[in-house]
Amino acid sequence: VLRRAKPDRLFIEPSGMGHPGGLFDVLSGEHLGKTLELRATIALVDMTEVAQRGELFHSEAFRDQVHCADVVVGARADVASTSDVEAFQRWAVDELYPAKSHVTTIAHGALPLDILDIACGPTAPAPLLSVHRVAAATAAMAAGGGGGMGPLGSVPIPMVVVPGRPQRVLGGTSEFKTAGWVFSREDVFARPRLTALFEALASEPRVKRFKGVMRVGAEWVMPIVQVEAGRANGVRVKLEPIAYRRDSRLEVIVMVSSSAGNEEGACNE
Missing domain, CATH: 3.30.1220 (Hypothetical Protein Yjia; Chain: A;domain 2)
Structure with a gap:
């Protein structure tokens, strides 16, 4: 895709592509690291799932995706209860380590495009x-x-x-x-x-x-x-x-x- 289309920006949704950290290693490695400038990695999280802390919350795949992310976005604010939002904020701000560059919530799936350019270095x-x-x-x-x-x-x-x-x-x-x-x-x-x-x-x-x-x-x-x-x-x-x-x-x-x-x-x- 990079050689043929030469896109200004490439979005990768990594579900089913293996370990998120491994994918980050490939994209920042010797072959692609000189071609790509990695921007913020975003984890889109259902706030009701975080509040319930069920099977998905405790899964290794969920944990890996969140740990690899620079930005954590709490989705479904339009249907989440006040307690759901508060539980998400406590988890995302107080429990996650290292701290994320940005934590926010969205409603109706409307993700602000400026999130894509949030600083993601140390x-x-x-x-x-x-x-x-x-x-x-x-x-x-x-x-x-x-x-x-x-x-x-x-x-x-x-x-x-x-x-x-x-x-x-x-x-x-x-x-x-x-x-x-x-x-x-x-x-x-x-x-x-x-x-x-x-x-x-x-x-x-x-x-x-x-x-x-x-x-x-x-x-x-x-x-x-x-x-x-x-x-x-x-x-x-x-x-x-x-x-x-x-x-x-x-x-x-x-x-x-x-x-x-x-x-x-x-x-x-």
């Missing part, structure tokens, strides 16, 4: 945290709520990232300090070292939450923390494949004492 992690969100996550962990993988949130501020030179964003409050690193999608990490890093973070009492998506070889992975009584530090980190492809990133929240000094020193520690 974005900066949020420099400041919601105190109540961190406190709630800490309380949930104290009650046995899991391995510190709650939502951190991001703001869609574009940033330039070059290979080998990650961007860092620091922030926090008087009680919690945060650090976020964004790496070029060309940076490739070693699986054993990543696993060791994440297990060290998971077993450090001062680390209250962390999240990451990192490139390992030809795929991207996300750390999943599991409690394992037989291990010395009590935790095991499993690196699960994820369809996200735009960059690699790590975000950490650390609890600090009043004597810990400035936020940069606390995060470096």
Whole structure:
């Protein structure tokens, strides 16, 4: 199609074409990457399905399509209830990681064309945290709520990232300090070292939450923390494949004492 028609813009609806991340890899790879300029990948989501959280919501295909997308659009606003829309917004804004470049809703299938040109490169992690969100996550962990993988949130501020030179964003409050690193999608990490890093973070009492998506070889992975009584530090980190492809990133929240000094020193520690 590209050679024959030479289109100004080519739309690809990938259903039935395999893994979304794999398709992204092909389109941005050695052969097509120099010919194509990839714009925003859009996931069109039925808001009533998200609210119900049924079989489709939990399917691997749905999860991969959403993770690969830069933009998530909640469809059927004309028939969705107020609670459906609120459930979609909580999921799309607070639960999805990494944060999307844009989240919106549409009615009657009317998708604004300007969505096609939304910036879709790396974005900066949020420099400041919601105190109540961190406190709630800490309380949930104290009650046995899991391995510190709650939502951190991001703001869609574009940033330039070059290979080998990650961007860092620091922030926090008087009680919690945060650090976020964004790496070029060309940076490739070693699986054993990543696993060791994440297990060290998971077993450090001062680390209250962390999240990451990192490139390992030809795929991207996300750390999943599991409690394992037989291990010395009590935790095991499993690196699960994820369809996200735009960059690699790590975000950490650390609890600090009043004597810990400035936020940069606390995060470096």
